[in-house]
Amino acid sequence: MELINQHTKKIMEGCKQRAADAGLRFEKETLEYLVTNRDLLELTPKLMIPTLYDYWVHEVEVLKEKGRYELYPNNPYETVINTRPAISYYNDNNPDWMNVMIFYHVLAHIDFFQNNLYFRHTWDYDFTGQALSDKRMIAQLRSEKGRWVDYVIEFARSIDNLVGFHAELGRLSRAPETSRSRMLDYYFDRFLQTVRMVKTGEYIKEIERYNACRRESPELGEQAFFAEVFRKYPEFDSLYKKSLETKPASRQDLMQFILQHSEFLNKERNRWMKPVVEVVRKTTLFFQPQIRTKIMNEGWASYWHEQLFLKDDRICGHEVDFSRTHAGVTAMPRVGLNPYALGMRMFQYIADQGDTGRHTPEFRKLTDAWEREHYDRHTGGGRNLLFKVRENLNDFLFVNTFVDQDFVNRFRLFVAGRRLNPAKGVWEIYVKSRSAEDYRAMLLDGLYHPPCIEIDQPKTGNGNLCLVHRFEGKPLVREFIANTLLGIEYLWGKPVQLETSEIVRAGPAPGPAVLPGMQMSLSEERKQREMKWQRVRYTMQDRKLTREVL
């Protein structure tokens, strides 16, 4: 791995200038390295972070077919990594014009990393530096504890997808404490909503009554307001006092919970394991936002490399080369999804929406088709809207907000399905739906979404760790449960239970007519079978797994 030469670096600096002029914001310093295949061989298992800790699984071919992208919250083959300074990797024989295109792509990625709020927790430190010190720490431990370090890494990694990424973000961007009275907060935030469970109308009435009291007398208004409350709800006073005594339960993810509460880890001789678990947790947190902004990130980079390249005066004469490469990257496939293509079109669409003022409620209220089609307020707010979207959304919100029928129609998108044609013995790919709703659902369904596994605190009281999988219409991969729970049991030091939902298998199916060369019977039978779900509880005790139906 070596740095790019001065000539290429100068091109990069020129790109930075132009990108900054166009409104992208990123730190000035960046590092660009040339990589050979040999370097990549070493880098890819380490997710392109040269200083990541060593772990034996990195050296083995890992089977990934099953849940490949669910398993790893990161893409191991990025060109640019989110460090300070940002590091990017290049093939050593790229022509200059191509480097210009890639530089713009990379700069847009860096802009995204450094401005999108889902990356907030990675802004204040350099991950490579941190990783290096962690790597040394783990190497040191390994020399003392041997293979047990690897077991701890393994077990920590087995739950690293359950990390509380959003809680972590929430901690960083918590609203400032209000100076209002806590009684007021309790009344409106909890009492009315969770204790009384009043209807919305009633809730709003209460707010209005409070405002009226305040208007009447700014000082004594609150007192007057609560006098009424005490009369109406005699139990309020005692409930409020009780609420003051109980501390609000902080939401911890499984790894944090184990780190804090596991008797096993907190024993003197096992304390060394805790920093190892923390390293794994930090690493996964670092990668979380990348997979949750894949469409946006690639779309944003593609949008900008196109915009900026075409305006770059240095590469005149390479328009055709560029167009070819660019089309290869961002052409919409006939079937299948390409995040570059989709994301770029979404940003183009958003820019248009902003320029014509179509993202406003005024436009949304329009029902007349002709008016909708010819709506243009010439607001010119496209650029502004783009940057706002880049700052505040992730893939879910992005797709959910901007994939509408106009978008689907404009780019002639559809949901493709596959069905068997038994006569010809082929799968037919057909246009299943052109409705935005279906297209959106299809996109959302494909997004990274790890299962939500929470700790049942009341049941966890007696030493057992009780985990509850929140049912979202999908079961867990069953083969993986045993070994994952085994790892959790090791770190927890006591039995672990997991409550989850599984499909009730209808009794042995009547011998399906198996026709060679087709699976017709199987899928048909499956279609007919109604999905029935049941809650089951797995218990891992002394490294033995048992299962009971609840």
Place this chain on the structure above:
Amino acid sequence: MTTSSKVRAEQEAKIRRELEAGGSHEVPDPRAGLEAFGRDIYAYHDLDVLQRLVAMQGSAGANIRSIDELLDRDRQREQDGFPRKISVGRLIKPGKRGKEKVVIVPTTVEEKLLHDTSFRSEEERSHGGSGEGEEGEVIGEQPVREEEQPGAAGPGQGEGGPHEMESNAYDLGRILTEKFKLPNLKDKGKKRSLTRYTYDLTDLHRGFGQLLDKKATLRKILETNLHLGNIPDVGHIDPSRFLVAPDDKVYRVLSPEKDYESQALVFFLRDYSGSMEGQSTVLVVSQHVMIYSWLVYQYAMQVETRFILHDTQAKEVPDFYTYYNSKVAGGTQVSSAYTLVNEIVERENLARDYNIYVFHGTDGDDWDHDGTQCIPQLKKMLSYANRVGITIAQHAHEEGPRTEVEKYIRQSGLLEDKPKLLRLDAMREDADEPRLIEGIKTLIAD
């Protein structure tokens, strides 16, 4: 309906299904269908898309070097009370479409709590698309092969495929032997000489040659000098007084040596009838890959293989690729395969020169349901074979504990008569890898 007539009726239904189903056994065309179909958004990455830098995989060779360490680690895991993590015998396809290579590497999987989406059938799934077409309009077709072929579950194929297979099979065999403690073969029949030669510097030659044999030369010089009377006191030899004749120099020269290694000939028989569709074929073939590898290791690469496929008729195919990838279709006559093996052995007089192994994989269906044609052929085969191993991958939906083949072989009493020669292993078609290896142990153990 009585039980037997019910059985007969099921039998007939099965036969009819296989007959009517048609189909053919061609090796599927590896041509890629609609390229991006089913590729999800996370499969794209900058290195590939922008710079055409392919994500690298360590070569199988490099992986094998650290395999000992890995296996040690795996054994240690077991001692520490954790389940083993390394699996082998997986065949992966690195590289781009159409240029896949068959490699066998140790693999592992990192288990986590994940959502399982496979409970939904293919037809319920949705994919992205763009372009023209009315709702409901068919815009493309894909061959069904991916779902029914073992090819999809493992080996891909491209240039150099079969060769690659060979060199890695040895390593896989070693891993299987060491990791799963598969038994080593007893040295049998090293006496049979083969028409193969290895070359070694074994012959002596006076005057000139490739390598000076110092000890022999010295002895020769001593002899010459004794004859010349140049050594007055044998108890006190002074080499500096030696007279050395050119002929005294003894050299070694390259010479052909007969090889006495024992050699194995393995017949792999696969039922590729219509009923073998799906998992049972995958199971049978992956087990055969492993057995093959184990034998390659045991016989230090001196293994010859013959591949035979059968439905109602048996045919020999030239290589493992065809053996592995041929599509299932047609009916089932187990005896046809056994007959063919017997014919080949007789015709080529193979029993004299080889240790012969026969491995047969089937789902246990046979139109010849009481084995009247099959058993005599099997008996004949047992007269010369070192081991006949039959694997039955029973369909998961099949009721009753035993399949036809299993039934008639057990009834014949051959398993008890010749326990050293005939082995049978029946498993469900959804068996996992450890079960598969357990099966191999049953088939090959002494």
